[in-house]
Amino acid sequence: MSTIEVSTTSEIGRTALPRRILELMQERGDAFTIRGFSQRLGISREYLRIMLAGDRPISPAMTERIAQGLGITVERLKQTDTQHLVQELTTVLGASKRTKPMLLRARDMAEKLVKTALGATERALHLNNLGRVQFFQQEYDEAHGTWLQGLEYAKLLYEQYEEKDLLHLITANLMLTYTIRKEFSHVEEILRLVEQAMPENSIALGLASSTRMNMCLELKKYRQAKEHAISSLEHYRRTNDDSRIAKAMINIAHCDYLLGDYENSAISLSSAIEHAKNYDYTLVFAVKEYVKVLIKQKNYEKAAQSIEKYESIAKDYPDIHGRLLILYTRIKNDPSFSIRISDDSTRSLQVRYFACKCLFDFYSKKGDAETALMYYERARIYSNAKSEFFEEEGF
Template sequence: MSTIEYATDSSQGNLNLPSRILDLMYTKGEAFTIRGFAQRLGISREYLRLMLSGQREIPPQMLEKIASGLGVSVARLKQLDTKKQTEELNKFFNSKKRTKPMFRRALSIASELVQVALGAKELGYALNNLGRVQYLQALYEEAHESWLRALGCANKLKDQFEDDHLFLLVSSNLMLTYTIRKEYSNMESLLEVVETGYADNPDKLGKAQYTRMKWQEDRGNYELARQHAYRALEFFEQTRDSKQIGISLMNVAHFEYITKNYQLSANYLSKAIQSTSLSDRALIHAVKEYTKALLMLKDYQTIIRIVDEYSYLGKDYPEYWAKLQIAYTTASGDPSYAEAVKNNNDLDINTRYLSCKCLMEFYYLKGDAEKAMRYYEESRIFSSTRCEYLKEEALF
């Protein structure tokens, strides 16, 4: 049984035109101080200062002059030229179901927005969103690098404008990739930043608890990890975000399972499956974990019902479906399901190994020693192929 990751945080940042201009001035270096830029524009330093502090409106003609002085168009200055791409990317983030073409398009858009970005703020938010697209595609190394670059931009915004929104946002996302990479050396300071900066934000606090949960799990402290899983669930219940609550229920169930509280694990997974906001991948993951807990409880009728009910997900997730078919053999007493998995060359060799183990046990319990030995020999063929990966607890 395994835990499942939470969604990342994404934001474009609100466009404040005076701040945008100041950001581009900082990017261009010392020659673009307020005094120096005012001289280039042929206006007084005080007039420019008042406009950039928001105390004076920037007239259209002056805006064109400022844009020209910065070497950009007015559309680029106001980010109007990327409005459609930004809206399309946000639509992708808000979609419950995302197809492969949608992922390809989102990655292309996010990469384009990084390429055209000017200034620390636009670039920082563009990199944060690129990292999120990469994370959703399980490109964790790429996402980590994007967020590290975004963190550099965030530090500039914090130092120059005392704006820590992007810094906190990226720090929250980096917790996820640092956890996946099992890099915990600087995690306590990162968690302190997030938990202090988002003290009244249950979503961010829930993700911090998830990070602490994974940290303790990797240390082998399962009881502490279980406590953090429950704390994460408490925070996410405050958000009323059914998707995040569903994931939290799955993570709590994971630790109840490994501490052998199988009935409690099954109860939480049943609740998670009932959540209508889970993605299809999270849903079939929950179904697979549920059947595993039910196998320990020998609740075969429920296994048959639940596998039949969610059979429509099998086509898109063949590895998950194969493992459910193995469970179906045990529950139904029909070996043909596990046999089909064993003979499917398109499936991962570890899954096929597991089907042999299932069939070996099936015929052993039937008293058919000859067939049990046959499947034992076949399982040895699979295990000798990639034995270093054959950790049975991780297989199912």
């Protein structure tokens, strides 16, 4: 069984000009208090205060004076100098498919934006996007470190302006990398921050509960993990978001599976399938997990029917489709389905590895040692081990 992650796709717009000026003043230190900066601009302290409070429009001429006083261009102050880069990066990050050249270009753009960023909001936003690019490049340690940097600015925004959007985005992304990396040092501090800052945000609280679930799973505390998974579901129910509800049900089923409670695991997965009917990836993921539970229950007929019912949808997701065909070999006692996967060069190495492992087990039980050994050797070729033999643990 596997858990499935909940992601966040919210985007943050540019900061209003008065707030932008305040952030830049703060970055420049004590010399840029309202009193000090008003003297530098040659205007009254009250006039500057009213403009920064948003109670009086800032004219183009005054905008230019303020930019000069801050030592930057008007374009940098208003962030128009990076607008084209931001738009191009946003397009890549929002694409349904991202090629390697696209991500390399996105990485270059994101790094440039981080270098030019000024003020807590712009810095937090661009660090968040750089982390997203690194995440899509599967550089999870780098993404985690980038988001930790961004978190410092997001916390500053929350403390000074009660700004929660970037705090939500960055903490949500950090919870994802904590889980993927299976390294949870200092995560409790972040979870407490989320619960304190966003007690009304059911999505954030659901993510916090699912992160605690994953921490417990890593420690093999399966009953505690289930309690957090149930808590996550309760939070997501308040959102009326069927996709999140389905994913939470999958996680509860995962905990029940590990506890050996296949009956309740099957019930949760059956409900997840209903909630996920408009979300194809989550749907076929839930079906795959459901079939695995049905096999544990020796309900082979229902398992086969489930695969047959959803196979056409699963074809759009080759890895899951491959896994379903491998399970079909197990159900039908017919190696041809796994052979198709093991021989298909378009499939991922991991799926072909699982197919070979399945075929090794199949032919071993049939007493066909020669064929079993062939698939054992193929499985070794397709395995994830990329290190030299002398780098393997225990050598």
